[in-house]
Amino acid sequence: MTTYFSATRHPWACLVFLLPLLLLYEGGVLAFGGSDPGALRNGADAWLRWGLERYGLGYTWVAPVLVVSILLARSAVSWSNRPGEMVPTFFGMALESVVFAVALWAVARNFEPLLREVGAPTANVQFQTPAAGQIVTYVGAGIYEEVLFRLGLFSVLCFLLRVVFLPKVAAVPLAAVAAAVAFAAAHHLGPSGEEVVAAKFLFRVAAGLFFTALYVFRGFGVAVGAHAGYDILVGVAVG
Numbered sequence: 001m002t003t004y005f006s007a008t009r010h011p012w013a014c015l016v017f018l019l020p021l022l023l024l025y026e027g028g029v030l031a032f033g034g035s036d037p038g039a040l041r042n043g044a045d046a047w048l049r050w051g052l053e054r055y056g057l058g059y060t061w062v063a064p065v066l067v068v069s070i071l072l073a074r075s076a077v078s079w080s081n082r083p084g085e086m087v088p089t090f091f092g093m094a095l096e097s098v099v100f101a102v103a104l105w106a107v108a109r110n111f112e113p114l115l116r117e118v119g120a121p122t123a124n125v126q127f128q129t130p131a132a133g134q135i136v137t138y139v140g141a142g143i144y145e146e147v148l149f150r151l152g153l154f155s156v157l158c159f160l161l162r163v164v165f166l167p168k169v170a171a172v173p174l175a176a177v178a179a180a181v182a183f184a185a186a187h188h189l190g191p192s193g194e195e196v197v198a199a200k201f202l203f204r205v206a207a208g209l210f211f212t213a214l215y216v217f218r219g220f221g222v223a224v225g226a227h228a229g230y231d232i233l234v235g236v237a238v239g
Contacts, residue, residue, distance in 0.1 A: 005218075007083030008093050011074035014221035016086055017093045018071065021139055021228060026064050028136030042140035043186065044148045067147055071220075096218060097225025104210055104230045111203045138235050142228025145183065149208065150215040150223055154179040172216070180208025 007013050033040045041049070048063050075082065083089050157175035162168065184204035188196050207230075214223040 003083075004089060004092055007085075007089045008096070008222055009217075009219035010078065010081070010083055011071050011220075012079070012082040013086065013089050013093070014219050014224075015068065015071040015075060017090055017221035018143070018224055019068070021143055021224065022064050022067065025136055025139040025143055026060075028139070030060075032136060040134065040136050040140075042137050042144050044144040045140050048144060048148065063144075067143070070151070093219075093221050093225060096222050097229050100210075100214060100218075100222065100226035101229030101233055104207060104226065105233045107206070107210075108203060108230075108234065111206075112199055115199055115202070135232055135236055138231035139228045141231050142224050142226075145186075146211065146215070146220065146224045146227055149179050149183045149186075150212055151220055153182060154212055154215065176209055176212045176216075179212060180205045183208035183211075 029037045029040045038046065045063065049058065052058060052062050052066075154175050157178055158171055161171035161175055166174070184201050184207075187204060188194055188201070194200070211223050211227055214226055
């Protein structure tokens, strides 16, 4: 089991696990987007593409190729100790993703009662996402929100805090909280952003910390799988 738990955190295992999800999302956007494929793109994906366009990299294929390239580069650095048994590792990561998605969904279902127990204000918050047919968008959220807020923002903040000689024991929690708050706030930005409701914001901060913990202890692949699985669960299975 020690071998398995270390294997899931290796960039190569994360890339192998991510590729089917990435193909499902990018292929689904093109297949079901009709005349406006961008309408199915997740917000984090749209932001990434907007940033790439500023540098003349607005081609459809650039964003997924960038994500794959990052994981390939990280895999190359540690290629000598890549996991060998990829099939059981892949299915183990899939199972973990389902378990963690269900666990977060259970927290979401009971989050408002928990807030009432501690006397926090609530407003009959519903965490379900509308439009059950948007399964492609939910998969995209799992991929690109984890790319931006865990693989990107959290990792960069950890590096910067360590550069200024902050001890790791302090740098990691600070970076985790900052990335989680940014993750929660992102859902309320832009013309399609939701109204700020305290309970929703607090839950998303907690969810951001949850996904960061998965990223650190279980790897990027499991964090993506759990995030996509949670979004699909609340948006389709029980929406």
